Each structure stands twice: as C-alpha cells, then as structure tokens.
Amino acid sequence: MASTNKSWKLESFLDSLIVELDKARETLAVKAINKPLTYAVKDVNLEMQLFPSFDGNHVEFITARPGQQGASKIGIQLGSITDQQIRKTTKEPVTSDDVSIDLVDEIDEDTKQSLRKIGVTSVEDLNEVKKKNVDIEKASNRKVNYAKLAKLLSKARRGNSPPNVKNVHFNISKSGSTLQVEGNNLVLDNNYTPVVVFNGKLADLRGYGKENLEIGIDERDMNKDENELVVVSDPYTIYKMNLNHRKQ
Incomplete structure (x- = not known):
C-alpha cells in the first residue's frame, strides 16, 4: 500500500504547533474568569519516528508508519516563555519604512540564504552590520559586494516608501x-x-x-x-x- 504520509519541514511543524498552543492558552485565559486554574502545563515532550532528508539547504521529514523499520527518533521538548523574554531575545520586526531582503528580486537566493545565516534580513540589519565594520564577505563565507547589495536594498526601500x-x-x-x-x-x-x-x-x-x-x-x-x-x-x-x- 502506498504511503499517504507527506514530507514536511520542521519550521512548518513548529509554526502549526505554536498556533495550537496559543489557542489552548487563550481558552485557559477565558476559563480562568469563572474557574480559577489549579494546574499549568510547564513542559511538553514529543517523541517521533521520522525519516529525514536533506537537499543541501533544507531538512524535511516523513513520519514513519506503524511498524515501519529504519526510522530515526527525534525528541522535542517545549517549555514556556514570557512576553518579556521574547522582547529581550528577539529583534524588532521589519517596519514599514524598512525592506526585507526576501522582497528584493535582484538579490539571488544563495546570497539571501548566506545573509540570513548571519542574521541580516533587512536594510537596517545591513546598516547595523556595516556600522560595526563587519566584513560581510568573511562573515557570510561568500563573495558579497556590500556596495551593490546596499544600493539594491536602499532602492527597494525607497520604492516601498515614496516621499x-x-x-x-x-x-x-x-x-x-x-x-x-x-x-x-x-x-x-x-x-x-x-x-x-x-x-x-x-x-x-x-x-x-x-x-x-x-x-x-x-x-x-x-x-x-x-x-x-x-x-x-x-x-x-x-x-x-x-x-x-x-x-x-
């Protein structure tokens, strides 16, 4: 019988899981109005049997069927995090007067991926790296022309925000x-x-x-x-x- 399981990415799986956890949290918040909560979920452990595949850039998984041999075991432990912790450990989202590198068609995908690996995802990120005199080429292990890249991003940024x-x-x-x-x-x-x-x-x-x-x-x-x-x-x-x- 052909397998009905489809390959999936860890990022997509975690995004879906987080949405479900947010829904559960919202439900508990409403329930707490009428009935005080006497318990809380501190940690969640998941253990799955998977077949991973790697194309050189992305990892994808296929869930093993019951009794299927040769699968790898992966464990995921989810812990709680507060809004203050998120603010302290996460950079600000891309604002309306900034521009994401993903929206600039003139930048090839390999360059975008190299920049993401060093945390550069927008014009402001690139400017901050340049201010600290970081060598983009060495940091990304790729021949990146900073001047050309900065011009492309600035042009796109201005196109999105005319005077x-x-x-x-x-x-x-x-x-x-x-x-x-x-x-x-x-x-x-x-x-x-x-x-x-x-x-x-x-x-x-x-x-x-x-x-x-x-x-x-x-x-x-x-x-x-x-x-x-x-x-x-x-x-x-x-x-x-x-x-x-x-x-x-």
Whole structure:
C-alpha cells in the first residue's frame, strides 16, 4: 500500500504547533474568569519516528508508519516563555519604512540564504552590520559586494516608501529666513546627506529627517509669486515643488 504520509519541514511543524498552543492558552485565559486554574502545563515532550532528508539547504521529514523499520527518533521538548523574554531575545520586526531582503528580486537566493545565516534580513540589519565594520564577505563565507547589495536594498526601500509632502512654510525674518517642509519619508537614507536647490541655487540644509526639512534661504533669491524647490534626498529620489509666496 502506498504511503499517504507527506514530507514536511520542521519550521512548518513548529509554526502549526505554536498556533495550537496559543489557542489552548487563550481558552485557559477565558476559563480562568469563572474557574480559577489549579494546574499549568510547564513542559511538553514529543517523541517521533521520522525519516529525514536533506537537499543541501533544507531538512524535511516523513513520519514513519506503524511498524515501519529504519526510522530515526527525534525528541522535542517545549517549555514556556514570557512576553518579556521574547522582547529581550528577539529583534524588532521589519517596519514599514524598512525592506526585507526576501522582497528584493535582484538579490539571488544563495546570497539571501548566506545573509540570513548571519542574521541580516533587512536594510537596517545591513546598516547595523556595516556600522560595526563587519566584513560581510568573511562573515557570510561568500563573495558579497556590500556596495551593490546596499544600493539594491536602499532602492527597494525607497520604492516601498515614496516621499509625501504635506506642508511647506516660509519663515521670513531679518535675522535669517527659512523654509520648513513637513511630510512623510522625506529622507530615509541616513548615510546620504540630501541636497536642496532653491530657485536654481544651492540652499543651506540646516536640518533634515524623515518628517521634516529645515532649509535656510536668502530672501533676495525669492520670487514674488512662484518659487522652485528641488530636493535630492538620496541617489534614487528627487522631488520638485513649485511654491507660491506673496510678500506682505
């Protein structure tokens, strides 16, 4: 009789098991409202007879049928973990202004796998490794062009989070005039200093961030009606604004 057992990955098995354990925990939480709990599950031990297979990158298992010989024995012990322990031992999830390496088609799968092995899964991970002057090539045991990789990730990151300008304010003063730009994703790459041009002249960028730009301008360079502001926030992003300002 042909076996109906299908191969499965340890990761998928543990994910399903954790979901079931979470359901049990939620059920106990509701039950505890009406009936105080007098017991708790501290440890769970599982022992399985399996046939493992390895393709060079992934391990898969097929569960042995009753009486089937030659299977390997694997034991899994599950213990409890608190939310505080999870926060202390797990890095923050990839945020909306970051980008996962899995979403960048230009990076080949072998390179992605090499990066995952050293804990690099996003743009921010790569930046943190670079800040500590880690040799990516040596750490991953693979010829990885950091500059090319960083450009691919930064480009993908910017593509997922385009700039959005909400407000622009002129602050005209004898002591020094400024232009305040407010919005979202105005600057994302902290390794690149933005360049600003106001009415065809290089402007003084006094401060910049994801939600704000502070630009020093010379009142003599201002036009009575329409003014042009060009911002180069990174090597992949240029945005231009036509601003109207009437002197009082």
